[in-house]
Amino acid sequence: MPGPKPPRPSTFVAAAENAACEGCHVEIAREWQTSMHREAAHDPIYLRALAREPLTFCRDCHEPEVDREVGVGCVTCHVPTEANETKGVLAGTSGGSGAPHAVLRDARFSTDVACARCHEFRFPKQRDDWARMQSTISEHLRSRAKERPCQSCHMPLVAGHRSHRFDALVEGSVAVTARRLDDERVSLTLTPRDVGHAFPTGDLFRRVAVTLDAVIDGRVLRSSTRWLGRHDTGNEPFGIADDDRLLDAPIDVIFHLSGVPRRATLVYRVVLERVEHPGEHDEHDAVIGGTTLVTSGHL
Ligand code: HEC
Ligand code: HEC
Ligand code: HEC
Ligand code: HEC
Ligand code: HEC
Structure with a gap:
């Protein structure tokens, strides 16, 4: 099954092999070209993280081919091992065949196993x-x-x-019900919609910012943010994380309003943050590489 840095014979030119797949499978190639798999070796957030921590271990998944520009390419997933290069292209259960190349059919390729070696891992020497x-x-x-x-x-x-776009599906993946509990408190209930794992998942530093602004006449009187994610407990390098992400069940996030006039409009936002660096002491210090708005509203 596909995974980090497949062993290749020296005659294997990943860029040329990949271009051949793209040349025949035009529609799929177009989708893959917009995907983060294609961008895995160029992603600026990854490149900055790599500069801080230049390990070959990182390249094994983000730049698994000798021709780095391929990223996670057709060949990375469909031609995962030396053996497959002679036997043909790895395929799952979905295709109809009639291919002008050999097809190595394996039912596991239609399951999580096709993703597991890159989407679940420990850091080297991690306990x-x-x-x-x-x-x-x-x-x-x-x-x-x-x-x-x-x-x-x-x-x-x-x-x-x-x-083959491998969309992250983040927009709209959580529904929010907002209500005032009393004069002093507001509750936002976050309910995941058909998310097949934790929200957020993936990279350890991903987090969800839940923000409530009290607004009067277009002016923000007060803004409060709560973060859901894996919080570092301070044991190097990554302690047993205090994990308050969502998994299937709804979560209530309570905000206190003391001092906020009743007539204020309460505006909420749920934002996925791609954290580049978690910061030294405080969640507010984190360096954010990118954000995606999940949902927003007001009451
Ligand atoms: C991240 C891994 C990955 C990458 C990258 C990838 N594929 Fe796939 N591809 C898969 C998986 C997994 C399936 C099988 C899905 C199933 O059977 O459920 C698949 C299915 C296919 C199919 C059969 C499509 C169908 O549904 O009938 C073709 C053809 C194909 N890929 C070609 C390509 C080409 C060409 C590229 C590069 C442009 C590419 N793939 C890149 C993982 C990948
Ligand atoms: C000369 C054209 C050509 C090249 C080059 C080519 N393919 Fe195909 N491939 C086809 C055709 C035609 C089919 C059968 C129709 C279909 O499934 O699209 C096919 C079928 C497939 C299937 C589905 C097999 C099945 O029955 O489920 C996969 C997966 C696949 N190709 C991947 C690749 C990958 C990856 C590469 C590059 C290593 C590649 N192909 C190179 C033309 C090509
Ligand atoms: C060879 C390793 C590898 C394999 C196999 C692989 N992935 Fe990935 N995947 C990556 C890397 C690396 C990234 C992140 C690229 C980046 O953001 O820098 C990624 C990104 C993604 C993303 C996009 C996340 C985003 O933030 O936009 C999705 C979705 C995804 N993968 C799903 C899958 C699925 C589903 C499979 C199995 C069919 C799979 N991947 C197989 C390495 C892999
Ligand atoms: C029931 C549908 C569903 C299934 C099954 C599912 N996902 Fe997701 N996935 C989502 C949704 C919705 C999101 C957006 C919310 C989130 O980030 O958790 C997402 C997001 C992601 C992201 C992007 C995270 C980010 O922060 O950009 C990756 C990577 C990913 N999934 C990989 C996988 C892998 C690997 C599997 C299989 C083990 C999988 N997903 C199974 C629905 C699903
Ligand atoms: C075993 C495979 C694997 C290894 C090894 C690996 N990564 Fe990743 N990396 C992934 C996958 C898969 C994702 C996508 C998950 C997601 O979207 O959250 C990812 C995402 C990332 C992201 C987030 C990118 C973004 O756009 O937000 C950064 C940064 C990153 N990796 C840096 C590194 C660095 C630095 C190393 C080495 C210290 C490394 N990775 C090692 C598989 C790997």
């Missing part, structure tokens, strides 16, 4: 009781969606084939 760098596969096994493979959500059928 068992430390939080994993990523744990999307085990989160999935604990979720209500465990019977549905990663592909069912991240590779939906479009025009008769499985999409």
